[in-house]
Amino acid sequence: MIISLAKTEKEISDCFNLISQLRQHLTLADFIHKVKKMSESTGYELVYLNDDGIKAVAGIRMSEWLHSGRYLEIEELITDQSARSKGYGGTLFDWIFCYAKDNSCKQVKLVSGVSRENAHRFYLNKGMVFEAKYFSLNID
Template sequence: MSIQLAESNFQILGCFPVISQLRPHLDQVKFVEQVQYQMKEGYKLAFLEVEKQAVAVTGFRISTCLASGKFLYIDDLVVDEFKRSHSYGQQLFQWLIEYARNHDCKHLSLDSGVQRFAAHRFYLTQRMSITSHHFSMEL
């Protein structure tokens, strides 16, 4: 088992089967191109690999704002639905915390859909707090 940043096209594409479970609207053909585009804006993709297969994937970025200072924001965090209950999510989450600390972040945050009750239980178990409501509108 190892956790690493996806840097090659092969590694990025290897994350698709897992991340598409969270983001089913993604197109496999355009996935690598989309991730590479986002990487130019600071997005990083990391994966937990077991037996040469990604079983948990996270997409994140480091940013700074007036409200929080420097922080790590988790865009995506998902464990393969057939590999859950093996602590892979917790291991990847702990890796994100260490990554944030090693990059001098003061906070780690994410948004989660209101319907994702299992994810909310996981985040609360990881000692996260619900600190705000996220509002949005399509344009």
């Protein structure tokens, strides 16, 4: 089992099949373009767990807030549907937590859709707490 940051276009491309299970609107070309663009503008990184194939992928970025300091945000975290409940997501989450700590972050944060109850249980079991409500307003 190896956890790596996706640095090359091939590594980014290899993560697409899993990310597309969560972000179904993306094409491969759009995905590669957006990952490169977000990497340059926000420091977004893809991290993946390989165990005889990619089993879990996360999109992460670090930033800082006035009220809580430096943090790592998990933008997406997905375990392959055929590999769920085998510890891959938990192992990747633990790696991300250590990566955040090694990069002087004070918190790991994420936003999860209100309907994703299985994901909420997973995050609570990993020790995360529900600390805020997230609001949005579409601009059309």
